[in-house]
Amino acid sequence: MSSHQNKTPISQIVDYWAPRIDECDLSVDWSEAEEYCWNCGSPKDLTRCHIVARSLGGQDIPSNYVVLCRKCHEEAPNVDDPRIIWDWLIAHKATFYKTYFIEEGWREYEFIYKRSVDEELSYIAEQSSTQDLDRFQEILKAAVSRSTTHWGQHTPNKATIAGTVRMALLQYADECGVKLPEARAKTLTPKEYLT
Ligand SMILES: [Zn+2]
Structure with a gap:
């Protein structure tokens, strides 16, 4: 500077x-x-x-x-x-008015999990033969309360948004009786990581 x-x-x-x-x-x-x-x-x-x-x-x-x-x-x-x-x-132009950080988060999701959010939703719809996007939106809104910002940030960073979407997709898939493919060969449950 x-x-x-x-x-x-x-x-x-x-x-x-x-x-x-x-x-x-x-x-x-x-x-x-x-x-x-x-x-x-x-x-x-x-x-x-x-x-x-x-x-x-x-x-x-x-x-x-x-x-x-x-x-x-x-x-x-x-x-x-x-x-x-x-x-x-x-x-980096946002598709919709003031959605830049959401779109960054969506791109980050695809970078981390190798599938787009749309692909995940299609996968769940195919596997369960049901689709309730209103329910997914509801879960996603609730998942936001399980995220926060690092010190000094005024908006959640893209990894936080990607993670929030992941948590919501996991819950939605679970409710539909579908298991989402994991990004890695071996993953533990959240409890196993924390103990
Ligand atoms: Zn800016």
Whole structure:
């Protein structure tokens, strides 16, 4: 982190990019781009992020900034080609308004368990010949109370969301009389891990 005080106001950064980038490609609309992170849509801890870092020759001008929350700032690419950060931002666009972290959690679920949440639900439906997505939503809402955030985080991280979905899927599968395939060859029950 640099202690350098840059003078470029966020409004100038928005004014520069609004006519150049289609807001349909981002998680925020340009009308609210001064108040929300362009990657995840969070209003918290907003920062100006250099597109090309100063150490790589980037300048303190509106065209060399995007607006990101602190968390996304840490995850943003730090390279000298200005196209790369836009590839990253556009790939992370949330499908629905303010669902960025949920979608991150869904992607993390697939990374960990090698099947998407939709595939798991289809598997349960096939095995049990029943499908009650309202019941699954109910279980999922209840499972959220079994999760929390690490110190300093304002939203659950993607691994927490993936884990919450897993707990809900396990319970839902159980109620449907289905055993979900495990990600690993040998897993213990929660009690066996804790004793
Ligand atoms: Zn963010």
